[in-house]
Amino acid sequence: MIVRLAWRSLWRYRRRTSITVSAIAVGTALAVFFVTMADGMYKKLIDEAVRMGAGYVTVEHPDYSRDLSIGLVVTGISSVIDEARRIPGVTGIKVLIQGQAVISTAGGSAGVGIFGIDPETERTVSPLADRIVDGRYLEGADERGVIVGASLAERLKLRPGKKLVLTTNDANGELVNEMLRVTGIFRMGMEEADGFLVQVPLDTARRIFGIGPDAATRVGLVLASPRDQSRVLEDLRRRLAGTEAAVLPWQAVMPDLAGFMAVDKGFNYVFQMIIMVIIGFTILNTILMSVLERTREFATLMAIGTSPLRLRLQVAVESLFLGATGTVLGLLLGGALSWYFQVHGIDFSGIYSDDTTIVGYAIDPLIKNHVTAGAFLLVGAFVLALTLVIGLYPSWRAARISLPDVLRSR
Amino acid sequence: MNDMVKLEKVVKVYGHGATEVQALRGVDLALEAGEFTVVMGPSGSGKTTLLNIIGSLDRPTRGRVLIDGEDTTRLSASSLSRLRLTRIGFVFQAYNLIPVLTAYENAEYVLMLQGRRPDERREKIMGLLRTVGLEGMENRFPRELSGGQQQRVAIARAIASEPELVLADEPTANLDSGTAASLLDLMAQLNEEKGATFLFSTHDPQVMRRARRTIVLHDGEIAADRHGPAGDE
Structure with a gap:
């Protein structure tokens, strides 16, 4: 009633x-x-941001976020990748080598951030591969290939086919120079990427920085759904317990965002x-x-x-x-x-x-x-x-x- | 016989200071179970206030009110609700039907609150509505009924649960004499067969003639209290 x-x-x-x-x-x-x-x-x-960067869940050296040194790498990444592949919801695994360098051309020089990436993986997970405005994206065979952002290319008068010299310190602190050839120019629409970022194939980055085949700066996990993040994070932490690797959410890797x-x-x-x-x-x-x-x-x-x-x-x-x-x-x-x-x-x-x-x-x-x-x-x-x-x-x-x-x- | 209702020096004051009005001035009254009593008196003499206080709709300023020996002035609001639900039936001069319930549902409401079975409720209410002349109008809402028909529903609601005490404030004021007579017959029957106590406030000679006790109120005091209908005066 x-x-x-x-x-x-x-x-x-x-x-x-x-x-x-x-x-x-x-x-x-x-x-x-x-x-x-x-x-x-x-x-x-x-x-x-996470697809272009280091994934929803990132594995890195415990001190890397504080120091960002090229010497702070995760070792034994093949076992990290094996463990990550077993976790449901993980759709892509990115291996990254990240460092700082100076690139020089006839048009001038500029400080840049280098991303050593696997082109095949990057094509499937990162939006950057789709934002090539001139030339083409990297391929595995591009031993000396590099792609640069549109602003940087404009500043240094670069275009596909042009050469540049990259100067940096390797993992042992030794000064190294590497001549690279531009394969493509990208435009992401953000100055932090277009004016600062360059990508090279993973093996090229290993050679430049002197990092072994089973090591990397970061291993990033791309997920089917962001909702899986906590579960995947906890699962991977359990799997990697006892190793010298920090498993972090993207929020810790990109705190500003x-x-x-x-x-x-x-x-x-x-x-x-x-x-x-x-x-x-x-x-x-x-x-x-x-x-x-x-x-x-x-x-x-x-x-x-x-x-x-x-x-x-x-x-x-x-x-x-x-x-x-x-x-x-x-x-x-x-x-x-x-x-x-x-x-x-x-x-x-x-x-x-x-x-x-x-x-x-x-x-x-x-x-x-x-x-x-x-x-x-x-x-x-x-x-x-x-x-x-x-x-x-x-x-x-x-x-x-x-x-x-x-x-x-x- | 036992006192169904007992009032001891009941005073009711409305307002404060200059606007203070004494509606009841130390009323002592006892109603035995099964009485059929009329309260009469001029407007403002305190009839409605007396019924409200007996029915526990209002609390006295001073004095005690006992229903079947229980002092209602000491009861909580929810205990008073329970008392009204189980022992008292009300017929208001202004009908006071629930506008969103049909005639049947209005009459059924108290039985439903009492937890009676649906089939028992249906049998009881259909019989009552037939008795008060509302057969076929069960599904009408109050706005679809005349004043007299609404009062008949109100009376059906008041007596449906066969309460021990029925308080009726001018129950026949809006009824034609034929309907009023049939309803009074019904209430008299309930009084005789079930021993229910009835207390009417009225100006209607037809009601006064049926009373077995007449109480006259004047300025909040009992001016006369005699057995027998008012017509014997």
């Missing part, structure tokens, strides 16, 4: 209930849309909270109005034996119905919107240019939402909980009425 009374009481005032349900639905839909849009942006940003994500998510949550507060006041207003207008009804129910607790429960159930109806409609609406923009994306090129970056990482102006069950659960549970909490005050008010005063009035 409580359910029947609550449901019918809500729909007795159709217009007011409809407006409130619509407000909850629109607020919920907006929240779902913005959460999935932010998730989509973060996902793409993180995915490109992780920090930005945390701050941006915080702002995003504040924005969501503002929407929720507006929804909350709408719900409070509706339920409170409904309670204040129905004092005679509540007084009658109490006069004929309804306990205060039962009456409060009835008003709480009304709040629940209001919230649940609005939330379900909002999730459907927000889900449909998010799904549409997950497929088609939203083009923000009119707002920001192609080379806009976030803490050095390029963002694609075409942002696609990323729909997950987690976003729906988070928003749905929050709106429903908010509705129930807000419904507490009106339900408390409902049972605090003067029966004789109300029943006497006509």
Whole structure:
């Protein structure tokens, strides 16, 4: 009977209930849309950054993050790779040799970051291989091949086929020079890559830095889904326990990007909270109005034996119905919107240019939402909980009425 | 016989200071189980306040109210709800039906709160609605019923659980004489067969004639209390 009374009481005032349900639905839909849009942006940003860098999970020397020295390498990487391959969800394994160098051409010289990579693996996991704007990407046979960023190429007047001299210190601290030939020029849209990064084949990097075949600066694991990160991380840590290798999440390897994500998510949550507060006041207003207008009804129910607790429960159930109806409609609406923009994306090129970056990482102006069950659960549970909490005050008010005063009035 | 209701020096004051009104001024009253009593008096004499206090809808400013020996002034709100649910039936002058429930559901509500079985509830309520002349109108909402029909539903609701005490505030005020007579017959039958105690507040001579005891209130005090209908005065 409580359910029947609550449901019918809500729909007795159709217009007011409809407006409130619509407000909850629109607020919920907006929240779902913005959460999935932010998730989509973060996902793409993180995915490109980790694929270009050292994966979602990285194995490196325990001191490497502090020192970034070419001498701090992980040894026995073949067994690391074997262990990593056994973990479900790992779709790619990158072996990286990273160092610093100076490159010189007839046009000048510049300090660069060198990435020694396996071209075949890189083609399958990294976005960089698809961003060649002149020439071609590296191949395994390119013993002296190098690709450079567009800004760097412009500064040093480089183009495919041109030679450059790379000077650096090897793992033993000896000065080494290596002549390389440009095979291609890439443009990632971020100065940190386009003006600083060069890639060479892994074996070339080993030769330059004097690093053995079973060692590397980093081994990066690319995953089928970012959600697998914690599980893979823990699994690999267990498997590599006792070896001199640190197993780190991408957040530890790229703390600037992780920090930005945390701050941006915080702002995003504040924005969501503002929407929720507006929804909350709408719900409070509706339920409170409904309670204040129905004092005679509540007084009658109490006069004929309804306990205060039962009456409060009835008003709480009304709040629940209001919230649940609005939330379900909002999730459907927000889900449909998010799904549409997950497929088609939203083009923000009119707002920001192609080379806009976030803490050095390029963002694609075409942002696609990323729909997950987690976003729906988070928003749905929050709106429903908010509705129930807000419904507490009106339900408390409902049972605090003067029966004789109300029943006497006509 | 046992006192079903007993009031000891009950005072009820509304307002404060200059706006203070004494609705009841030290009322002593005892109603035995099975009485069929009418309270009469001019407007503002305290009839409704007296019924509200006996029915535990209101608390006295001073004095004690005992229902079957239990002091209701000491009970919590939830205990009073329980008391009203199990022992008291109310008929209000303004009907006070629940607008979102049908005639049947309004009458059924108390039985449902009491935890009666659905088949028992259905049999009881359908019979009562037939008795009060509302057969075929079970599924109508209060807004679809006339004032008299609403009052009949209210009376059906009040007596459906066969309470020991029925308090009726001007129950026939909005009824035609024929309907009023049939409802009074029904209440008299419940009084005689089940021994339920009835206390009416009324101006209706038809109700007064049926009373076996008449209490006259004046300015919050009992001005007269005699056995027999008001017409014997």
